[in-house]
Amino acid sequence: DAGVIQSPRHEVTEMGQEVTLRCKPISGHNSLFWYRQTMMRGLELLIYFNNNVPIDDSGMPEDRFSAKMPNASFSTLKIQPSEPRDSAVYFCASRLGTGLSNTIYFGEGSWLTVV
């Protein structure tokens, strides 16, 4: 089975540019999560969707960040305009169902550098 697929794996962009990160969750999973990992703050949940609906976006740092899930097999995280402090690894994760024993599976991450 294919895992969570993220693209791009690496991106270097200039400050002010728009960045779009993409995620394809595991087929059949109905919950999708976006996390960010930095040295200073560790792993932080940015937003999560259940059945394509955003449930909690309280972790989204600023209005410059937005996330969409137009269908069950695709999600995007957009940063516009990007800033150097947005440099981090962005992970997408997915989960099947709402059971308390359901594992959350992570993608390989998108490594973003804003210069």
Add this chain to the structure above:
Amino acid sequence: SQQGEEDPQALSIQEGENATMNCSYKTSINNLQWYRQNSGRGLVHLILIRSNEREKHSGRLRVTLDTSKKSSSLLITASRAADTASYFCATEPTDSWGKLQFGAGTQVVVTP
């Protein structure tokens, strides 16, 4: 502040030795999960233990959970060089479904 706090922050052992790391948390949880992250890679799920479980095994991994002390431990037996990675505990609070809260991780180095 982070929900899970791992201890120690770093651990260096030789192949064949056991590695033990601990995780403490603050709120009531549905479950606690351990993940491994190799350098430059994503997080790999190792094991999930529910709040009503006390111990779980998976291969060379043994996880314990003490909800009264709000702590968990991960034991890797007979460690191998390939176990070199960062290990994170993540808790799912009872009042925040899906909002896994991660600790800062334990960096484990296993030397041949």
